[in-house]
Amino acid sequence: MMNLEQNIAVAKGDANPDAVLSGNVLSVYNGEVFQTDIAIKNGYIVGLGNYQSKNTYKTDGIIIPGLIDAHMHIESSFLKPIEFARAVIPYGTTSVIADPHEIANVAGIEGIKYLIQASKKLPLDFYFMAPSCVPANKELETYGATIDEKDIKEMLEWREILGLGELMDFEGVLNQNPEVLKKLEITRNHKIDGHCPGLTGNRLNAYLTSGADTDHECITKEEVLEKVRKGMKIILREGSASRDLTRLIETVNEKNYCNFMLGTDDLDPTDIEKRGHIDHRIKLCIENNISPEIAIQMATLNTAKHYGLNVGAISPGRKADLVVVKDLKEMDVKSVFKNGELIWKKQFKKRLKPPKTVKTKNYVKIPDITIEDLKTPKKKGKIRIIDIFPDKIATKTLEMEVETKNIPDPERDIAKVAVIDRHGKGKHIGIGYVRGFGIKKGALASTVAHDSHNCITIGTNEKDMITAINKIKEIGGGLVIALNGETETLPLPIAGLMSNLKYQKVIDKLNLVRKKSKQLGIEIEHPFMKMSFLSLPVIPELRVTTHGLVDVNENQIVDLWID
Numbered sequence: 001m002m003n004l005e006q007n008i009a010v011a012k013g014d015a016n017p018d019a020v021l022s023g024n025v026l027s028v029y030n031g032e033v034f035q036t037d038i039a040i041k042n043g044y045i046v047g048l049g050n051y052q053s054k055n056t057y058k059t060d061g062i063i064i065p066g067l068i069d070a071h072m073h074i075e076s077s078f079l080k081p082i083e084f085a086r087a088v089i090p091y092g093t094t095s096v097i098a099d100p101h102e103i104a105n106v107a108g109i110e111g112i113k114y115l116i117q118a119s120k121k122l123p124l125d126f127y128f129m130a131p132s133c134v135p136a137n138k139e140l141e142t143y144g145a146t147i148d149e150k151d152i153k154e155m156l157e158w159r160e161i162l163g164l165g166e167l168m169d170f171e172g173v174l175n176q177n178p179e180v181l182k183k184l185e186i187t188r189n190h191k192i193d194g195h196c197p198g199l200t201g202n203r204l205n206a207y208l209t210s211g212a213d214t215d216h217e218c219i220t221k222e223e224v225l226e227k228v229r230k231g232m233k234i235i236l237r238e239g240s241a242s243r244d245l246t247r248l249i250e251t252v253n254e255k256n257y258c259n260f261m262l263g264t265d266d267l268d269p270t271d272i273e274k275r276g277h278i279d280h281r282i283k284l285c286i287e288n289n290i291s292p293e294i295a296i297q298m299a300t301l302n303t304a305k306h307y308g309l310n311v312g313a314i315s316p317g318r319k320a321d322l323v324v325v326k327d328l329k330e331m332d333v334k335s336v337f338k339n340g341e342l343i344w345k346k347q348f349k350k351r352l353k354p355p356k357t358v359k360t361k362n363y364v365k366i367p368d369i370t371i372e373d374l375k376t377p378k379k380k381g382k383i384r385i386i387d388i389f390p391d392k393i394a395t396k397t398l399e400m401e402v403e404t405k406n407i408p409d410p411e412r413d414i415a416k417v418a419v420i421d422r423h424g425k426g427k428h429i430g431i432g433y434v435r436g437f438g439i440k441k442g443a444l445a446s447t448v449a450h451d452s453h454n455c456i457t458i459g460t461n462e463k464d465m466i467t468a469i470n471k472i473k474e475i476g477g478g479l480v481i482a483l484n485g486e487t488e489t490l491p492l493p494i495a496g497l498m499s500n501l502k503y504q505k506v507i508d509k510l511n512l513v514r515k516k517s518k519q520l521g522i523e524i525e526h527p528f529m530k531m532s533f534l535s536l537p538v539i540p541e542l543r544v545t546t547h548g549l550v551d552v553n554e555n556q557i558v559d560l561w562i563d
Helices: 004-012 081-091 100-117 150-154 170-174 178-186 201-208 220-228 245-251 269-275 279-288 293-298 301-307 464-475 503-519 527-535
Strands: 019-028 033-041 044-049 055-064 065-070 093-098 125-130 159-165 191-194 232-238 260-263 320-326 331-340 341-344 378-388 396-401 414-420 427-433 443-446 455-459 476-481 486-491 542-545 548-551 556-559
Touching: 004 033, 004 044, 044 320, 055 331, 065 260, 065 464, 081 093, 081 100, 081 269, 081 341, 081 503, 100 150, 125 150, 150 178, 150 269, 159 178, 170 178, 170 201, 201 331, 220 232, 220 245, 220 527, 232 443, 245 279, 260 279, 260 293, 260 301, 269 503, 279 293, 293 301, 293 427, 378 542, 414 443, 414 527, 414 542, 427 542, 427 548, 443 527, 455 464, 455 527, 464 476, 464 486, 476 503, 486 503, 503 527, 527 542, 527 556
Parallel strands: 019 055, 065 093, 093 125, 125 159, 159 191, 232 260, 378 427
Antiparallel strands: 019 033, 033 044, 055 320, 320 331, 331 341, 378 396, 414 427, 414 455, 443 455, 443 476, 476 486, 542 548, 548 556
């Protein structure tokens, strides 16, 4: 806890610091690397200069600020907060801006309270945004919960909440939807995160009047430059399913880099283990001709400034969140300090203590489903097929002449997809077809299906799809692979979204599920995450929900059959 009188005394040299970190320091204000002592008192940086302490750490690397993830969803990692902290701290991440709308769509405000409680007193700061679009679209799908303007007003009183989460309903803004406008009135004096893929011109102007001033969903470079020109901050996203950073990084230059931040959005834990966290995004920037100093600023100071956080730089008065790296280009993390305390150096220096356990109830209420429920009427004609692409969550509508008795068709890479209500609202089932998964046999199913997180399944036959759905019910939510009556699972009992297992155990189980998916012929690196976005009715172009196929551009349900 800050004691201003003590901090000032130490800064002047009239008292000794609690600790001193000595070495080469990167200033993210001007890109300079210089030799100095960092004086730390009560968890804060109080001075840069010549200081002495009994607890002095001398480094032979370069000291940089703790890294910040500008936009992410804890739930997408399948990890509860303590395990997420265990995963990312070794890569230098000390703060994250989390949008809890995944669990909010399942459990409402109680789900958000769970995440906040479960993230307390961890050596990783979790800052939260109040979800703006729960449900994402109440007309086009069944859903588990609603967050209205009263809930948002309540959440804005909580110290953990920074503002309004990603405003996905940009059509609601443009059409002056009264419910959307009420939420915006309440959050007028707070940060509002944007979400407006492909929006340009006067429609973008209208959206910006809402106060939303960030975006992590840009599709083209021209779109990025227009949004920056008009005052938006761009979060360069590099997630597991959508890898946009390298595609858009050349829009960053020496005149506009202060308007860019780095985020992960939805990140699989095996990606964290394999590639790292925000440190990996910095390395990608450097590999694409961004200087290390600018890349690190985008991952620290820019985000801290935008959200008003007292971190993100090594300067007197800021929290002592510090990372020692061997080299700025390589970003090899040697040690991590949180609030001035060494918390990681090759291993955690203290056992991570979980906050008081918060129990959650069962949120998986899938009705009994039969093979007949998943059948498509026998017919010949032209249908709409969801066409997916590598490293993108946007889809296209593929029109194809078929006979339903001949599909699914592994030879043409056409699989059946079904979305089933899992919130106890009744037997609501949407059915369609998808191309691009490469599945040759069997089925996969999950209760992670953005954003309402109904049960979604893809398969080459209804029998395996039913087996997968029934296994989902048995384990209380999670990921399932089914083939010839046998299954491999990753149980996600926390709201059907998160595991209660340790980080490494989650990875082990996820790798087993993924290995099994390859036996089905699937070569996509993250098939479950890819599948999870097929039901998101706010990202163009064609999706499937419990109500059926959704033409996102027209914001309406469309028939499987054309004409």
